[in-house]
Each structure stands twice: as C-alpha cells, then as structure tokens.
Amino acid sequence: MTDAITSLPPIAILGAGSMGGAILHGLVAAGLSAGGVTATNRSIAKAAELADLEGVTSVALEVNPNGNIEAAASAEVVLIGVKPAMVPDLLDEIAPHLRDGAVVVSLAAGVTLDTFARHLGEGVATLRSMPNTPSLVGKGVTGLAAGPAASADDVAVVRALFETVGAVLEVPEEQIDALSTISGSGPAYVFLLVEEFTKSAVRMGFDDAQARLLAEQTFIGATTLLAASDVDPAELRRRVTSPKGTTERAVAVLQEARLDDTFTEAAEAALARAKELAEGR
16 A cells, blocks of 8 residues: 555445445455445445445435435545446536545546546546456456546545555556456456366366366466566466476467467457447447
8 A cells, every 4th residue: 555645535435336345345444444435326235235334334325316416525535336327427416516626536447537527527636447356355456547637646545545455557548448458357367267277177087176176276376376476477387387298288289379369369359349338339
C-alpha cells in the first residue's frame, strides 16, 4: 500500500456486486473502512450479505430507491460498479448530488472517461479502473487511468483503495483496453490451461479428483514459486527443463504449437471486442 495513505475518506460503492464487493472486503480487511463505506445493491438479500462488515452501511435499493443518491452525497470517493449499460443513467442520477471535490471511479468495462465527463461535467475528478477477478482473494491487478481533472492526491487515494486487493498499474486511458486483455481476461486463460491439463491427467489414467489435484496444485505451486523468486519465468522454466529430459520433450511440443502466436491472437481478439464494447456494439 502507498506509504502516505493510512486512512481513506468516506467511500460509496454503487453496485457492490462481485468486483465492488471484493474491493469492499479488501478495504475492511486492510482496516481502511473506518472513514465509512456505503455500499448499494438492488436486492435485500445481496445487501444483507454485506451488512455485518465493519464500518459498512449496506443499502438495498428495493427498500430505499434513493440509496445511490444518498450514498454518493455522503462520500468523497464514489465507485461505479453497475453494469456498463446502466452507467450513464446512474451518473445522471447522482451528478447533482456529488460533493465538491468528490472523486468518481469507474469499475465498468468499456465505459470511457469521456462518457463520465459528459454526464458529470468536465470539472469532476474521474478515474477509470480495470480490476481483475483475483481481487476476490487479494491477489488482483488493477489498471488505473486518471481523467484530466484528477489531481495527484486523488490518484494516490484511489491507488491506495485498490492496493487493498492487489497490485496497481497506472496507465494512460488508451492502454486500459489492452491491459484488460492481459490482466482482465488473463485469469480465464490460466483456468483454461488448468482445465486442459486436468483432462490430460484423466487421459493418463488418473481419476477426476486425482487429476484435479495434480493440475491445480501444480499451477498453484508454480505461481507461488514465481512470486517468491527473483528470476523471470523463462529462467524458472529452464531450471525445470533438464537437457534431453521429459520436460524438454514436452516443452518442444508446446513450442511447436506456436503458443506465442496463439496468445497474441487471443489478446488481439479480446482487444478488438473491448473496442466494440466501447462503441456500444
């Protein structure tokens, strides 16, 4: 966490679903919810799941239709966690009620800072974020792009907020979509590899439970080793790959399959779709 930040101002999370909820739990776990956090959800059931968190006021919109307005009016940092198609209407709803100097942060994929400026006014400090699902376990990566009205202090506060659920990378907005193809979509690539590796283990004669244990724990162990190491993945791979050994033979097959091209094509396909979403397609 940023050394200068030991507490956070009042925060509102409008749409505290999977990602908003993950950030909320990160704030509580880090002891940074003392300034007060108001979280809104549509249903009573969803709101009830967050009601017992320390420092959190959980609001069900089906009980209090003005919950988003009240939450935004009470906060200095407002996170927008609703679905992308719902963002413009929500911004119009809260715009007249924002505090002077409030910072508004997007969690919505494909919604640009220009959209926020059109609905809130160009003088409102805005940031666009791109968290990923490992944020749910405090191991996320969040891309952060600041709008023109956001000050260095605004960015520092928002960075500290996201650092409660993992690492933060500050980028210009034009890189946010590209970042999403790596850290945003990347967990799905890893899960696919584990899925296929598990199937290979089953074909080798292991039962489903054994195959899952072998595949999943191998990936978990390898990534833990990577995190604890001071060398890059290529060097770690070389250390496992003994000359003329079994791993060398297997890696040769993977390299012959041109995984470099495959991953690049996958990332480019994700980027093309991100641009379509930004255009409303």
